[in-house]
Amino acid sequence: MKPYSKFTFLSATSTAEESRVVITGFPYELTTSIPGTVLAPNKIREASWLIESYSPYQKKNLESIPISDLANLPLSPLEKEEEILSRVENHMLPLLNMRKKIITIGGDHSITYFVVKNLPAGIRILHLDAHLDSRNSWKGSLLNHATVMRRLKESGREIIPVGIRSVAVEEKEISFFPMEKKLPLKEEDKVYLSIDMDVFDPSIAPAVSNPEPGGIYFPEFLKWLNRLPPFELIGFDIVELNPLLEGAHITSVLGATVIREIILKFWSGKEAST
Template sequence: MKFLCASKGGDIVLFGIPFDSTTCFRPGARFAPDGIRFFSENLEDYSPELDKSLEDLDFVDAGNVECGVTVEGMVESVTAFMKDVKYPVMLGGEHSVTYPVVKSLVERYGELCVVQFDAHADLRDEYLGTKFSHACVMRRILELGCKLIQVGIRSGTKEEFELMRSCERITYLKTPKELADVLINERLPVYFTVDIDFFDPAFAPGTGTPEVGGFSPLEFFEAIYKLPAVKFVGFDVVEVSPPYDPSGITQALAAKVVRELILKFWG
């Protein structure tokens, strides 16, 4: 099953990581890559807002990475896979899968600016006995030396919010409309990670850890369309959990996020 009109070549590589072994509430994100692909079949290749079409781009859907059930195995498999990927478009999986993708890009570019759209801070040092839980992924990414822009965070521990306020490498934005002004002078390569629970559960009920008080798709897309031209090097959409949304609106939203970001970044 392929995503939209993916070709057999190109520098843009779409792939899935069907992994959810550290999910702390409701598992099911391992079904997301194929669920998002399925709903992409109902999505047009053309974006009227961007006046661009996926048919004009060369990109490949490389399928899913075989990653096993342990975090260590997942990180090893994804790191090996990333050696041949120039511009990753990754479909999670839970949020821990972002770590090996970002780690590979840091090794390639030296420094990276990671923009995190999320309901949760994901800055715990350890959770449920592992430092590589999806609740710890941004803490691990900070340790890679990345600059972190967190957008829409509305849930976390007191310690996580204290770190957000005190760390010089973290910029916290309450709303996505602030992002364009923050990125306009960014010189580092930029990677986006979109946790679907950034959106309010009314728009994205299919996720393992829903958090009330989120944003609408319209707010997200309006912010994306206004982004300045910076060096985008990849993105992911994570934490979609199809078992909790039989209607499919969450998967449909994720598919549109993928289309719009591909066209905004590289169209």
Template sequence: MPSTDTSRQSQPRYSGIPTFMRVPCAASPQEVDIAIAGVPFDGGVSARPGARYGPREMRNLSSMTRAIHPVTRFDPFAACRVGDIGDVPFSSVYELERAHEDIRRFLAPYYAAGKKVLAAGGDHSISFPILQAIAPRRPLGMVHIDAHTDTWDAFSGSKFSHGSPFRRAVEAGLIDPRRCIQIGIRGAQNSDEGWRYSLEQGMRVVFMDEFDALGAAAVAAEARRVIGSGPAYLTVDVDGLDPAYAPGTGTPEIGGLTTREALALLRGLDGLDLVGADVVEVAPPYDPSGNTALVGATLMYECLCLLARGAAGQRPDAQCAAAAG
């Protein structure tokens, strides 16, 4: 499989047109094996906006990315052609469902061509149109890292907010709830509707107290058990992390994952058949330090490694399994 042109990575980090991880720009599915896309949309938030700026700042902070993984020694850029396909162009950011259609329309040709897409949000409502763009023949499994289940029915009259994407995905037959695991769930709610829906549909919900009791390695093993050998999607909301590590997000909840736990958890997913992934809810206006965008960009690199190892047909090794410990 051809590799990525990484000549830009040898240039000063502060120079050149910023792209995700300094990979080349791409304009068509034929140019890439894995496409990285920005989805600068936060019209589905229930509280604080700002995630529309997430892709731009994650691009900027992803200039800190280096190629070779410190644990697996895997180089995703050598294994696959990775390209930045730019941001979803929106025809109407003030109409939620039309904006979702723009996302689906932009990404569908890449999935139809058999490519994988790593998306940077944007609020979590974008995951539903991404799953629509994948258009799986059979419902996908899903690993979902988040403080919230995002399986509420409606918010302020809308069924497509960032609190509802995975309820809509179950209803549309895009994900199989029995092959879904939600990790890091916590925080008081005014209604147990979301928790109850996930559990009643058969999702494996790992609340944060259980994560603390089991540890990252055991939870990663549980995720691999739930997903099994079939294709799956990976979605990471940065509010799954404690706001001490990722304060720049719209709905922070204290008591979340540390950055080390998040890295160990993702590394423990190696070997899953992942067809795509997203990292969402980075809202730079709430973190002038840029740390949350750096966290988001780093998690994107970890997701890229998982996608690229699968695309290259590489098997997980003992080093990666040890990383989850």
């Protein structure tokens, strides 16, 4: 094992070949609401140095698992979608062929599209998010953080959304699972998990592009994780963390949502129901 470096995630000091788990940063953002998610991969690595490798919840030590951190894959929003897809494919396919477990740190949520496009068919996508990300387009763009799950569904992927609490009118027919509901996953299922950090309550995760009140707290997340059936997790991503927003615009979003709710509760006629 090589000595630790602050440029890698905590104990991720193995080479790709000797590792079981491979971490890559995708510092890519295209149309995210407030710029800054490009900084998240390195920020999360830096933050990993503040935590212990040992989990008192699971009584397991991360250091006992061979993990490799392959730094960041430089992806530019100026590149065409096909160029990004082919570069992500060149990066990911050798790892998938070596049966590595894949962790990708975003970046905005569109990176999930590029990752999932490389996964074999039949893998079920577990989508932990405050939002459904299933609009048809957003600000004139078809592939971005607000449409990514719709694009994946159109390409034949099954999406299982969990933790949703903000729904656009055009998304209102899409069903989703509350955190406490048992998920339709079986032991033999192969699953990819995409985590938008805004699934957490803004009080504990303020640094996200689109904070939404009423989110989960860390103990609820641990409980959810603990209750998941023993399916095969082939990879996961963490997206939408924006280090530039630590401590910012939480209250105004909460305030706006409270105002909306009060108006709808007391002053709405039938026309507000959709």
